[in-house]
Amino acid sequence: MSQNLNAAxxxxxxxxxxxxxxxxxxxxxxxxxxxxxxxxxxxxAAEWLLARLKxxxxxxxxxxxxxxxxxxxxxxxxxxxxxxxxxxYGHYDVQAVEPLDAWETEPFGPTIHGYNLYAxxxxxxxxxxxxxxxxxxxxxxxxxxPVSIKFMLEGEEEVGSPSLGECLKAHRGEFxxxxxxxxxxxxxxxxxxxxxxxxxxxxxxxLRVTGPANDLHSGGYGGVVHNPIHALCELIAxxxxxxxxxxxxxxxxxxxxxxxxxxxxxxxxxxNDEAFLQESGxxxxxxxxxxxxxxxxxxxxxxxxxxxxxxSPKAAIPVxxxxxxxxxLAPYQDPAKVREQVEAHxxxxxxxxxxxxxxxFSGFPATLTELDKPGVQELMDAYRTVWGxxxxxxxSGGSIGAVGQILEILGxxxxxxxxxxxxxxxxxxxxxxxxxxxxxxxxxLVHFLYNLAE
Amino acid sequence: MSQNLNAAxxxxxxxxxxxxxxxxxxxxxxxxxxxxxxxxxxxxAAEWLLARLKxxxxxxxxxxxxxxxxxxxxxxxxxxxxxxxxxxYGHYDVQAVEPLDAWETEPFGPTIHGYNLYAxxxxxxxxxxxxxxxxxxxxxxxxxxPVSIKFMLEGEEEVGSPSLGECLKAHRGEFxxxxxxxxxxxxxxxxxxxxxxxxxxxxxxxLRVTGPANDLHSGGYGGVVHNPIHALCELIAxxxxxxxxxxxxxxxxxxxxxxxxxxxxxxxxxxNDEAFLQESGxxxxxxxxxxxxxxxxxxxxxxxxxxxxxxSPKAAIPVxxxxxxxxxLAPYQDPAKVREQVEAHxxxxxxxxxxxxxxxFSGFPATLTELDKPGVQELMDAYRTVWGxxxxxxxSGGSIGAVGQILEILGxxxxxxxxxxxxxxxxxxxxxxxxxxxxxxxxxLVHFLYNLAE
Numbered sequence: 001m002s003q004n005l006n007a008a009x010x011x012x013x014x015x016x017x018x019x020x021x022x023x024x025x026x027x028x029x030x031x032x033x034x035x036x037x038x039x040x041x042x043x044x045a046a047e048w049l050l051a052r053l054k055x056x057x058x059x060x061x062x063x064x065x066x067x068x069x070x071x072x073x074x075x076x077x078x079x080x081x082x083x084x085x086x087x088x089y090g091h092y093d094v095q096a097v098e099p100l101d102a103w104e105t106e107p108f109g110p111t112i113h114g115y116n117l118y119a120x121x122x123x124x125x126x127x128x129x130x131x132x133x134x135x136x137x138x139x140x141x142x143x144x145x146p147v148s149i150k151f152m153l154e155g156e157e158e159v160g161s162p163s164l165g166e167c168l169k170a171h172r173g174e175f176x177x178x179x180x181x182x183x184x185x186x187x188x189x190x191x192x193x194x195x196x197x198x199x200x201x202x203x204x205x206x207l208r209v210t211g212p213a214n215d216l217h218s219g220g221y222g223g224v225v226h227n228p229i230h231a232l233c234e235l236i237a238x239x240x241x242x243x244x245x246x247x248x249x250x251x252x253x254x255x256x257x258x259x260x261x262x263x264x265x266x267x268x269x270x271x272n273d274e275a276f277l278q279e280s281g282x283x284x285x286x287x288x289x290x291x292x293x294x295x296x297x298x299x300x301x302x303x304x305x306x307x308x309x310x311x312s313p314k315a316a317i318p319v320x321x322x323x324x325x326x327x328x329l330a331p332y333q334d335p336a337k338v339r340e341q342v343e344a345h346x347x348x349x350x351x352x353x354x355x356x357x358x359x360x361f362s363g364f365p366a367t368l369t370e371l372d373k374p375g376v377q378e379l380m381d382a383y384r385t386v387w388g389x390x391x392x393x394x395x396s397g398g399s400i401g402a403v404g405q406i407l408e409i410l411g412x413x414x415x416x417x418x419x420x421x422x423x424x425x426x427x428x429x430x431x432x433x434x435x436x437x438x439x440x441x442x443x444x445l446v447h448f449l450y451n452l453a454e
Numbered sequence: 455m456s457q458n459l460n461a462a463x464x465x466x467x468x469x470x471x472x473x474x475x476x477x478x479x480x481x482x483x484x485x486x487x488x489x490x491x492x493x494x495x496x497x498x499a500a501e502w503l504l505a506r507l508k509x510x511x512x513x514x515x516x517x518x519x520x521x522x523x524x525x526x527x528x529x530x531x532x533x534x535x536x537x538x539x540x541x542x543y544g545h546y547d548v549q550a551v552e553p554l555d556a557w558e559t560e561p562f563g564p565t566i567h568g569y570n571l572y573a574x575x576x577x578x579x580x581x582x583x584x585x586x587x588x589x590x591x592x593x594x595x596x597x598x599x600p601v602s603i604k605f606m607l608e609g610e611e612e613v614g615s616p617s618l619g620e621c622l623k624a625h626r627g628e629f630x631x632x633x634x635x636x637x638x639x640x641x642x643x644x645x646x647x648x649x650x651x652x653x654x655x656x657x658x659x660x661l662r663v664t665g666p667a668n669d670l671h672s673g674g675y676g677g678v679v680h681n682p683i684h685a686l687c688e689l690i691a692x693x694x695x696x697x698x699x700x701x702x703x704x705x706x707x708x709x710x711x712x713x714x715x716x717x718x719x720x721x722x723x724x725x726n727d728e729a730f731l732q733e734s735g736x737x738x739x740x741x742x743x744x745x746x747x748x749x750x751x752x753x754x755x756x757x758x759x760x761x762x763x764x765x766s767p768k769a770a771i772p773v774x775x776x777x778x779x780x781x782x783l784a785p786y787q788d789p790a791k792v793r794e795q796v797e798a799h800x801x802x803x804x805x806x807x808x809x810x811x812x813x814x815f816s817g818f819p820a821t822l823t824e825l826d827k828p829g830v831q832e833l834m835d836a837y838r839t840v841w842g843x844x845x846x847x848x849x850s851g852g853s854i855g856a857v858g859q860i861l862e863i864l865g866x867x868x869x870x871x872x873x874x875x876x877x878x879x880x881x882x883x884x885x886x887x888x889x890x891x892x893x894x895x896x897x898x899l900v901h902f903l904y905n906l907a908e
């Protein structure tokens with residue numbers, strides 16, 4: 001088998017430029033999933049990927065329709081029926097690109113500067129998808145596939161995967177697998193290949209504060225009625241206490257305690273205060289006392305209002321003001337319980353001068369991947385071989401809706417990893433992919449597939 | 455003269471339907487001054503009014519260009535050279551109409567239901583302009599004009615009259631007058647003709663709070679850096695103390711103290727707590743303790759954030775968050791001083807985890823009209839005659855940028871009055887004009903012109 005491994009690594013190296021050109025083509029499609037104007041583009045990306053997967057010579061390949069954006073499915077069987085089946089997960093949708101004027105290149109005009117490829121989706125997640133395709137293609141080109149492969153490429157990751165669960169239920173048998181490789185979770189640094197051992201969950205809702213029956217002239221009513229914008233700001237300000245802790249009653253009660261050995265292992269990671277400060281560009285760090293930034297990011301919950309919609313330049317006190325709130329949930333927090341805590345808090349503190357309501361609540365819990373799960377050691381070995389260092393493991397602060405749904409419906413654990421770097425500006429302007437890391441990632445995936453077969 | 459007066463009143467009554475049809479035509483022009491897309495419509499309204507004024511047979515009539523929207527000017531000389539010159543002020547621009555779905559009729563499709571005419575600008579201020587034109591037309595139709603008339607109709611009132619000052623300076627002589635009648639200030643109730651004895655001033659600025667260098671993924675940085683949206687909300691929440699008083703140091707120090715006799719006279723007005731509560735539709739009243747709603751509205755300063763622009767539905771901590779803040783200034787407050795107070799407050803309370811700045815500050819002071827000013831008694835007499843009640847006087851909470859500029863540049867005091875009612879929803883959806891009140895207003899203006907000549 002090692003003869004095939006070496007040939008596959010060689011093939012991947014030789015194929016690198018062609019795959020890069022293909023990736024650039026995929027990155028020109030503005031497959032923004034949270035904007036109905038781009039629905040056609042999202043579908044175009046799915047069809048692009050179906051055509052690309054068909055070139056691998058799959059046993060099956062098709063687009064699975066859902067209530068929302070489709071899922072691209074392909075299956076490639078190993079010669080050896082006892083070889084495990086690995087489900088490769090990725091998502092072809094991307095975040096919106098505003099503010100456009102903060103981009104130094106066109107978000108959908110992929111541009112290479114030095115070692116980086118700049119485009120929306122370069123790192124999150126189209127580059128990762130193409131790395132997986134490149135690795136499978138290399139293995140398939142040089143001999144029998146060492147493991148059976150299934151691809152599951154969804155188009156709604158950036159909006160919380162609302163249709164994926166139904167699709168998994170409808171195709172439970174087709175997606176059956178022994179383990180899932182999810183390359184959407186990133187790595188800690190260029191020289192630190194990483195296994196993410198946990199993802200935060202998510203609760204998302206709109207807080208609407210309502211005041212007067214009509215927009216009121218601020219000359220006639222300023223100082224006379226409570227402006228819903230002020231009341232909303234007061235409620236948001238009250239969501240954290242003076243120590244930057246979330247103020248909802250019981251909010252931290254069920255949060256998983258960090259074992260001391262995990263905290264010790266985190267200290268060895270290259271993510272200290274200085275690294276977070278520099279990467280963020282913020283004037284100072286901020287957050288819950290008693291935890292490092294890495295612990296706050298990966299193992300503690302966080303509340304962020306991500307949008308306020310309120311008022312207009314008209315000199316008026318508006319009828320209502322809204323905040324779109326997100327809570328990154330730590331392991332063991334229950335979204336439904338958190339909703340109760342939010343409501344109990346608001347009921348206790350909201351003044352009688354306005355009305356408030358919670359709209360469009362949705363949520364999913366955090367996930368944990370312990371180190372004894374199938375595939376963990378094979379992936380770690382692949383990383384040791386390619387990078388020549390001991391890989392890191394830590395819980396990431398992000399949230400991937402698919403992971404919990406796959407575990408619940410398919411019964412399969414996800415290995416959370418990937419080749420995006422902390423400085424890749426995913427979700428922000430000037431998103432990029434570091435190409436030397438991407439190439440190492442392709443090699444590592446080739447090793448991983450052969451490691452699994454042994 | 456009383457023969458002419460009666461003939462003019464008769465003429466105005468007979469002409470009422472025709473003027474109403476003309477008003478409906480003027481109301482179809484969406485002359486929104488704060489939106490460059492409507493610049494052509496604003497000019498169209500100016501040209502419509504110039505044509506209408508020319509039908510009065512003026513001695514002069516022209517459009518005066520400014521750096522922004524134009525001013526419509528017309529002059530009609532009295533036969534008697536000792537008759538005073540009255541400058542009639544109005545504005546033909548209107549506020550934006552969002553939220554559109556809150557309108558029950560088309561904002562620019564004027565519609566009569568019962569006694570009301572619904573349209574953006576019906577009450578603020580096109581209806582008032584047409585009332586002044588109708589009164590002058592009636593007087594001119596039946597004999598020599600009892601007083602000389604100048605019209606000054608501007609197109610930037612709703613954006614703070616930024617170009618009016620330069621125009622007044624360039625045409626100081628042409629606008630020279632003995633007094634100004636400004637019908638943009640409204641009345642307290644259908645049966646309460648009103649002289650507004652004061653207008654609040656205005657300070658307007660944007661507070662921008664900046665945090666990270668790029669939009670940050672809220673999974674990677676939630677709980678690690680201070681979200682500028684939260685920091686902005688905390689700063690806004692801190693702008694009022696627990697008693698709903700503005701928290702800036704020294705903010706109330708220079709505010710004019712309300713004389714006890716004014717407070718007594720306010721108590722007779724039909725504007726009690728219940729009236730404000732019902733008119734606003736708010737769940738409760740709110741504001742500075744120790745003052746009635748009417749006092750808070752007219753004689754005390756008020757801070758209102760009228761818009762927040764922050765974030766997006768993307769799960770990101772944004773680079774910045776902005777609030778558009780307005781402060782209605784009470785008499786004797788100095789806008790420049792208030793700016794210093796705002797900055798001193800923010801410097802004292804803003805945390806080191808974000809940066810803040812004040813952008814686009816502008817302001818003008820409040821104005822007062824004492825009862826001994828020229829024309830006050832003639833206007834009060836006209837109201838007594840038409841309504842058969844003692845007119846009210848009180849300081850309004852609104853702000854009209856032109857009033858201070860006219861006083862400063864032309865040296866003329868403005869009589870602040872008008873025929874819009876508290877329930878006319880000016881600046882909001884479903885703005886309307888109460889037609890019986892408007893007709894009484896036309897009659898009162900006819901009386902006023904003849905009273906001035908006596």
